[in-house]
Amino acid sequence: MHSLDTIKTLAEILLAKSWKMAAAESCTGGLVCATLTELAGSSEWFERGYITYSNAAKEENLGVPAELIQSFGAVSEQVAKAMAEGAQANSGANAAISITGIAGPSGGSADKPVGTVCFGWAIQNDAGENRALTKTMHFAGDRQAIRKQACNYVISELAKLLEN
Template sequence: MQALEELSADLGYALQAKGWQLALAESCTGGMVAEAVTAVAGSSAWFDRGFVTYSNEAKVDMLGVPTELIQVHGAVSEQVAKAMAIGALQHSRAQISSSVTGIAGPTGGSLQKPVGTVCFGWAIRGLPEKSTKLIVETRHFDGNRAYIRQQAASYVLTGLLNLIETAGD
């Protein structure tokens, strides 16, 4: 697994090449991705803001996630990850965002959503002629709480890099 700081530096170069800024919406990673991003010197040129929305209320208040989505699908769901990524764009000046919500454990899991279940969202702000591009995905990571959170943070950054590489100018 590539180090978070190295991934963040690569992300910074990619964002600067596009002239884009980034916004993050984090739940289970608790700001770990934002910490890695801001460890890169000069990140203020490409990192707009981060939202640590650990509680359901924070997701609703700070990102505009509809309460009904959380009630119907749960906070750890692709529907909520999608709404978080969109909310991060709507509440920032960024052109690209990512969200992460999951169960890092060791408690909180269920048969349907075991510990290590993490949902991700990535969004690129739509231009006037096209709609916002959205990607959502669920992954299952193994390991203890710290390792699950680290894997999730790494996956956020890798997903952002992949999305930027495939985005048109």
């Protein structure tokens, strides 16, 4: 279960910077947005969310190039990075996160087994400089457990990134 303390910490950091954030989700299907907005007052720092479950949605809503999806697969750090950058650019938010993965129970492969989740973070500082980071994690458990772990991870990592 995600601790509301992590969300409160993230909210405090964003509010102190007068920043807003956005989220682009695939395998979590809105769980991140729902989790973030559990905190009263989240409209002060949460701008919007994109649930881009299909490849077409990733392309149309976030500007993910079709070539990236064809070359690396929807579950890849390259696509996660493009999703985060697209969410950040389209929303005008200072920070954006993205999640794309295989929650199961099917859909996995030898290269990308069930539980493989790719994350992206796109951050634009007050000077207008952009940076993007990506990471791939492997989570265990059933579909719901994988989705919850992915949600918790992306939120806590964004808080850590913004603290530094």
